[in-house]
Amino acid sequence: MSNNTIAVYGASGFQGALVLAELDRRGGTVILAGRDAEKLESAAAQANLTDAEVRVATVDDGAALVAAFRGADAVINCAGPFTPTGARVVDAAVAAGAHYVDTCGEQLFLHEIYRTRSAAAESAGVTVVPAATDGGVPGDLLARLIADRLGPLAELTSVHRFGGDAAMSRGSIRTMLGVADTMADGGVAYLDGAWRPGPFDQLAPVILPGGTEPVAVGSFPLQEAVSVPRHTSIRNVRGAVEESTRALFATPLTDDMIEALPMGPTAAQRAAGTWTIVLDVVAVDGRRARGVIEGTDTYGTTASIAVEAARRLVADPPAAGVLAPAQAFDPADFLAALTPHGVRWSIDID
Known part of the structure; x- marks a missing residue:
């Protein structure tokens, strides 16, 4: 796949660190985003991404979130719990013109995003695939x-x-x-x-x-x-x-x-x-x-799935909107990509 820029929100958390490691392995440009600059810089160093840009944004600052995602081709949201705050990150990614995936396993949040965010994503020309995890894909x-x-x-x-x-x-x-x-x-x-x-x-x-x-x-x-x-x-x-x-x-x-x-x-x-x-x-x-x-x-499997999903959305965008995995990706081909994992x-x- 071609080079891409992927922003990871919640990059200093446990799941975020594994996503960063997978992105480092796969190549491309990474933006680390979250609420604590010091923790983000430490996460970048641990992931061998010392040249990566760090952007600070809290979930209650919509403008800062949009700014954090500007220039990214896709956003991977690892900042749970998602039910109270995840929709704000979805909205910011869409407003920034970036495709979106997350590592959420909270069913009612997923149901809400499917029901309420598709029109905005379609209008922005981006694709949202929630639950890019071992349990969701x-x-x-x-x-x-x-x-x-x-x-x-x-x-x-x-x-x-x-x-x-x-x-x-x-x-x-x-x-x-x-x-x-x-x-x-x-x-x-x-x-x-x-x-x-x-x-x-x-x-x-x-x-x-x-x-x-x-x-x-x-x-x-x-x-x-x-x-x-x-x-x-x-x-x-x-x-x-x-x-x-x-x-x-x-x-x-x-x-x-x-x-x-x-x-x-x-x-x-x-x-x-x-x-x-x-x-x-x-x-x-x-x-x-x-x-x-x-x-x-x-x-680790979730990290691989989230990165694979984000990179596929960038390389070969499906229809815009909020899509289930089988709507966004070829099922057999995506599963084959997980075999090495x-x-x-x-x-x-x-």
């Missing part, structure tokens, strides 16, 4: 590939599973606490052709890859429920995780407890952590399929 792309083989779909249930030493960063923990109510009631699901809020009926237990017995799963606010219906003819989409994972997210933590934790998992912990997305699909004609996509190092996928049709 692979499952959406795989769902599109399954639909291409089966035709119109009746049901899709997405189950996200985390294994190994799946340690979380402080930022992720704060984000989860901030959307605890949404996680408890399941967020939104796509039912009978419309998005509806939870709580939802109990899901049936599922046999997951490598298992022999069904495990209990519960409704969970996943990205596929808000993205897949935007590009695929389907009646119902629901998201779920194992009940044991839901209980983990519900564990109460105080600010002091979070501050006492490391900023994020170590490289060894990241490498040991695994993630799996299982898509169980029923077509309108009754045929069934299961798609499975899996990898390791959720934070240890991402594997398969589709089995009954």
